[in-house]
Amino acid sequence: MTVLHGAATTLRPVQPEDAETLTRILAEPEVARWWPRYDAERVQRELIAAEHTVVFAIEADGQVVGSIQYVEEPSPDYRHASIDVFLDPLWHGKGLGTDSVRTMARHLIHDKGHHRLAIDPGAENEKAIRTYKRVGFRPIGVMRAYERNADGEWQDCLLMDLLEKDLH
Numbered sequence: 001m002t003v004l005h006g007a008a009t010t011l012r013p014v015q016p017e018d019a020e021t022l023t024r025i026l027a028e029p030e031v032a033r034w035w036p037r038y039d040a041e042r043v044q045r046e047l048i049a050a051e052h053t054v055v056f057a058i059e060a061d062g063q064v065v066g067s068i069q070y071v072e073e074p075s076p077d078y079r080h081a082s083i084d085v086f087l088d089p090l091w092h093g094k095g096l097g098t099d100s101v102r103t104m105a106r107h108l109i110h111d112k113g114h115h116r117l118a119i120d121p122g123a124e125n126e127k128a129i130r131t132y133k134r135v136g137f138r139p140i141g142v143m144r145a146y147e148r149n150a151d152g153e154w155q156d157c158l159l160m161d162l163l164e165k166d167l168h
Contacts, residue, residue: 002111004056006103009096011056011068018057019048021064030089034122036150058087058100065091068100070108080116080161081108097131102168105135109164116163120146123156136166 004011014022019040025031026038038046047055047067058066066087073080083104087097101119108114121128123142137160145154 002107004103004107006099008060008094008099009065009103010059011100011103011107012059014047014055014057014067016048018064018067019043022047022057022067025066025086025088028089030092031086033150034125034128035086036148056104058085058096060091060094060096065096066100068104070104072112072114079114080118081112081114082118082120083108084119092127097128098134101131102135105162105167109167114164116161118159118161120157120159122147122149123158125158129158129160132160132162134168135162136168137162138166 023040023043053069053071055069057064068085070081070083140159143157146157149155
């Protein structure tokens with residue numbers, strides 16, 4: 001897989017040795033609120049050994065600070081990609097989320113040929129929504145009772161998309 005370089009981050013293929021760091025980050029309350037129930041086994045299964053998802057580690061200053069991933073819809077009539085991302089709270093507020101999402105969006109549009117990208121943060125995840133808007137994602141609508149939250153209750157998510165012309 002390709003290594004991607006942003007202005008402040010490097011996105012590289014996730015490796016087995018990243019599992020412990022990613023598990024630790026996902027256990028942080030601020031991350032676990034939006035990415036609940038990730039233990040070492042689930043990290044291994046869904047991030048390290050993912051079958052249909054392409055997963056990258058996010059590095060800044062030589063450290064793994066999070067992960068970003070995408071899934072592609074291969075059907076020619078519906079072709080697009082969806083992105084998901086998380087960052088260690090110690091690195092929040094430094095522009096790394098924006099840089100990571102922008103770098104991945106450029107890769108998916110310019111290198112992979114997608115004309116449309118989607119992302120679906122929790123509807124109450126204001127920090128993530130602001131980050132995605134800075135890259136050019138626009139709100140489409142609320143998906144009611146879309147995913148389970150950390151308490152196991154259904155929560156709404158905001159569907160956002162970005163067209164090639166919207167990429168900042």
